[in-house]
Amino acid sequence: CMVLKSRPCSSTAPSSLETLQVDGRFSFVQNEFAAKDFGNQFHFLPSAVLYPKSVSDIATTIRHVWQVGPGSELTIAARGVGHSIKGQAQAPQGIVINMKSMNGQGMRVHTGKFPYVDVSAGELWIDILQECLKFGLAPKSWTDYLHLTVGGTLSNAGISGQAFRHGPQISNVDQLEVVTGKGEVVICSEEQNADLFHGVLGGLGQFGIITRAKISLEPAPKMVKWIRVLYSDFDTFARDQELVISAENTFDYVEGLVLVNKTGLIHNWRSSFNPQDPVKASRFISDQRTLFCLELTKNFNPENADEIDQEIETLLSELNYITSTLFMSEVPYIEFLDRVHSAEIKLRSKGLWDLPHPWLNLLVPKSKIHKFAEVVFGNILRDTNNGPVLVYPMNKYRWNNKTSVVLPEEDIFYMVAFLPHAIPSSMQNDGLHYILSLNKRILDFCKTAQLGVKQYLPYYTTQEAWREHFGPQWEVFVRRKSAYDPLAILAPGQRIFHKAISTL
Numbered sequence: 081c082m083v084l085k086s087r088p089c090s091s092t093a094p095s096s097l098e099t100l101q102v103d104g105r106f107s108f109v110q111n112e113f114a115a116k117d118f119g120n121q122f123h124f125l126p127s128a129v130l131y132p133k134s135v136s137d138i139a140t141t142i143r144h145v146w147q148v149g150p151g152s153e154l155t156i157a158a159r160g161v162g163h164s165i166k167g168q169a170q171a172p173q174g175i176v177i178n179m180k181s182m183n184g185q186g187m188r189v190h191t192g193k194f195p196y197v198d199v200s201a202g203e204l205w206i207d208i209l210q211e212c213l214k215f216g217l218a219p220k221s222w223t224d225y226l227h228l229t230v231g232g233t234l235s236n237a238g239i240s241g242q243a244f245r246h247g248p249q250i251s252n253v254d255q256l257e258v259v260t261g262k263g264e265v266v267i268c269s270e271e272q273n274a275d276l277f278h279g280v281l282g283g284l285g286q287f288g289i290i291t292r293a294k295i296s297l298e299p300a301p302k303m304v305k306w307i308r309v310l311y312s313d314f315d316t317f318a319r320d321q322e323l324v325i326s327a328e329n330t331f332d333y334v335e336g337l338v339l340v341n342k343t344g345l346i347h348n349w350r351s352s353f354n355p356q357d358p359v360k361a362s363r364f365i366s367d368q369r370t371l372f373c374l375e376l377t378k379n380f381n382p383e384n385a386d387e388i389d390q391e392i393e394t395l396l397s398e399l400n401y402i403t404s405t406l407f408m409s410e411v412p413y414i415e416f417l418d419r420v421h422s423a424e425i426k427l428r429s430k431g432l433w434d435l436p437h438p439w440l441n442l443l444v445p446k447s448k449i450h451k452f453a454e455v456v457f458g459n460i461l462r463d464t465n466n467g468p469v470l471v472y473p474m475n476k477y478r479w480n481n482k483t484s485v486v487l488p489e490e491d492i493f494y495m496v497a498f499l500p501h502a503i504p505s506s507m508q509n510d511g512l513h514y515i516l517s518l519n520k521r522i523l524d525f526c527k528t529a530q531l532g533v534k535q536y537l538p539y540y541t542t543q544e545a546w547r548e549h550f551g552p553q554w555e556v557f558v559r560r561k562s563a564y565d566p567l568a569i570l571a572p573g574q575r576i577f578h579k580a581i582s583t584l
């Protein structure tokens with residue numbers, strides 16, 4: 081198959097951009113925001129930022145780069161809100177397209193038998209939720225944090241505790257409007273231009289820029305029972321998680337947290353969760369132990385509040401958590417879904433948000449999760465505590481295997497998300513260098529032990545490593561790149577078909 085050569089990024093953008101007619105505008109100065117992302121580790125300045133006001137602005141710009149041809153080495157990156165970790169939304173010396181600039185062109189909620197919302201790809205999921213709730217509707221599948229854009233999460237997958245039942249966000253898309261790397265505006269779906277549709281979903285921005293999306297909706301619950309229980313034994317914890325995601329009648333959200341020597345955990349929880357047995361809970365000693373927290377929710381409406389408690393009691397009776405550690409609260413649906421934003425506000429107030437975030441997100445096959453837990457939680461991470469560690473299983477049959485996402489080969493696989501923040505100057509175990517070395521130890525262990533682990537929000541620096549990541553899907557990925565972005569103009573920050581400036 082044809083493999084595109086790694087395309088160096090341009091050192092100078094042709095000044096012709098300044099004369100290019102667009103409805104929006106180009107900015108050639110003060111574009112530092114576009115060289116920053118949530119990971120705070122890579123800072124590649126673009127030569128220009130496009131603030132588009134129409135799809136044709138994006139098509140015109142891509143066609144301009146296309147016409148200038150391969151000699152320009154000019155690249156283009158769509159940017160949602162830059163919540164990537166390793167520069168994936170950056171375009172070194174290229175053009176960054178600020179997708180939020182397209183917002184305000186109307187979110188249209190379509191009610192009826194198969195409701196959906198038609199949105200610009202730069203919209204934030206929190207804004208989509210607020211609009212849909214006006215109609216008593218909501219998207220079915222989420223991310224833990226809603227201040228992310230549709231285009232950004234659909235270019236990855238969009239995963240949270242609802243994915244075991246509804247699949248990731250990319251399993252809940254009815255239609256996309258995409259501008260390809262040749263400047264063609266294409267409407268695609270399962271029925272129309274399906275190859276481009278499947279390629280773009282989880283396609284890491286490689287095949288086209290998503291400009292609009294139709295997202296499937298369901299009736300929105302008003303309230304959520306938010307439950308947390310603790311385990312001291314990982315195998316019991318994992319068995320219960322797998323029981324819950326396999327049952328017909330079950331919870332609506334399943335996630336898990338690894339709590340490594342969390343001091344005062346129960347005390348912290350009291351501020352927002354009510355222990356169902358306060359006396360026993362106060363006696364529970366969490367310090368110096370690695371505990372596993374199963375986090376569940378059950379949606380309900382005030383009119384069926386009475387039976388929901390009984391239903392939850394029945395479901396919980398199947399589980400083997402530490403009895404005294406049942407904590408429950410009830411909150412409005414939007415408060416639960418926007419929970420990480422609440423954490424953001426607290427972290428920002430402590431100056432702990434705008435820091436380097438050396439995150440590592442892994443998808444681990446069910447048959448290997450115990451070995452993984454034993455070595456990673458029991459050994460590699462034993463003395464660290466730099467941020468949340470999430471663990472939860474998903475059902476592969478809820479994912480469409482024609483999309484570009486790379487998954488482990490088993491029917492059930494776990495999301496394991498290491499979400500630390502790093503103290504920039506520190507050389508201790510909270511410093512960036514130390515945490516990156518931990519991530520490398522985890523990845524080296526996975527490779528040596530041949531666990532069949534795949535990265536989510538993947539980051540590799542060589543095409544050989546990308547080829548190994550995609551495995552048998554590499555051929556389709558390259559075919560789609562040649563078909564939809566043959567000059568390899570798009571999303572250079574993913575470094576699949578590009579080398580970033582610093583490595584030239």
Ligand SMILES: Cc1cc2nc3c(=O)[nH]c(=O)nc-3n(C[C@H](O)[C@H](O)[C@H](O)COP(=O)(O)OP(=O)(O)OC[C@H]3O[C@@H](n4cnc5c(N)ncnc54)[C@H](O)[C@@H]3O)c2cc1C
Nearest residue numbers: 160161162163164169223224225229231232238239285290
């Ligand atoms: C606090 C926090 C919590 C998170 N929680 C979750 C979670 O629970 N589950 C989960 O799945 N993810 C989670 N993420 C990761 C998130 O999905 C990624 O950061 C993703 O990149 C979305 O961010 P963004 O909208 O800023 O996109 P960006 O980071 O701006 O872009 C991401 C990639 O997609 C490309 N891109 C962006 N917009 C478009 C478009 N319209 N068309 C084509 N390509 C485009 C970019 O070029 C880039 O390569 C979290 C991130 C943060 C910061």
Ligand SMILES: Cc1ccn(-c2ncnc3[nH]cnc23)c1
Nearest residue numbers: 224225420423424427468470499
């Ligand atoms: C930066 C930050 C602070 C808290 N978080 C999170 N907490 C819990 N679940 C999450 N999922 C993604 N980010 C998460 C992320």
